Amino acid sequence: MKKIFITLFAVICALTSVKAANPYDNPDTLFVSRDGTGQFRTIGEAVEVCRAFMEYHKVIYVKNGVYKEKLTIPSWLTNIEICGESKENTIITYDDHANIRLPLTNQPMGTFRTYTVKVEGSDITFKNITIENNAAKLGQAVALHTEGDRLVFVNCRLLGNQDTIYTGVGDTRLYFKDCYVEGTTDFIFGPSTAWFENCTIHSKQNSYVTAASTPQSTPYGYVFNHCKLTAADGVTKVYLGRPWRPYAYTLFMNCELGAHIVPAGWHNWGNASNEHTARYLEYGNTGAGAKAGERAQWSRQLTKKDAAEVTLENVFKMDTAWLPEL
Secondary structure (H helix, E strand, C coil): CHHHHHHHHHHHHHHHHHHHHCCCCCCCCEEECCCCCCCECCHHHHHHCCCCCCCCCEEEEECCEEEECCEEECCCCCCEEEEECCCCCEEEEECCCCCCECCCCCCECCHHHCCCEEECCCCEEEECCEEEECCCCCCCCCCEEECCCCEEEECCEEECCCCCEEECCCCCEEEEECCEEEECCCCEEECCEEEEECCEEEECCCCEEEEECCCCCCCCCEEEECCEEEECCCCCCEEEECCCCCCCEEEEECCEECCCECCCCECCCCCHHHHHCCEEEEECCECCCCCHHHCCCCCEECCHHHHHCCCHHHHCCCCCCCCCCC
């Protein structure tokens, strides 16, 4: 009997110890502040204490400050919202670029390791925050790398040069609302399905905005709706996109296109065969850069009937239905 009691006592102690080891295993908000007034000084520390596959919504509130960290949201985390105090002054930044030499092999880092923030988990939201790669112009330098599904970015700034946003996995759904995105070359690229609503897309040099690699079997890739395309002073020759893979899908609709957008609009990436497969579309755009009559002949202007089918419900309808909750 005494032996059974000791065993039960040990189990109870172990369970109590596990519970005490993670006091943050609850729906409460976690607070991050660089000045030490929050529970954590880095966002990564707050992410570390979150329980795997949470069924409740957990907020990580980040006070104004510059957080120099290479942040990964792992695949086992869900239902997390990372909310900044303000998008201008809450900044996650890092400075890796593709041509940095790795210490063990002396090989270049390559594009896909350069991220500042990598989101592997699904059902993750970012609000009111800046994600930046501030590397010098020495090669590709990703600010945001996404792999999870059902990701939401609201009122965020995404800053970089070449390859600012990499939407890294096909048949995943991303929603960007009221965001500011800037870059130089191919600064929104990858195979995911992504909807950009009321965003400002800013080109910092003559180059290309998008480089989609949409899989052939995926009906939608990048959709820009009610967005504004702007450019830095002296930038006069920017293409809406070029196909990183043959079946790239990119649609600009109801957007204001600045004079920096070239009349042809679209580029075939030096491969004429891409003209037979790339899905480059426009509808209802305005501005000096929206010259439908001068577009590349292999791109297409949607009819009103076709455009009516391009809704959030249809674009995000995959194996499961999903609409972003804002």
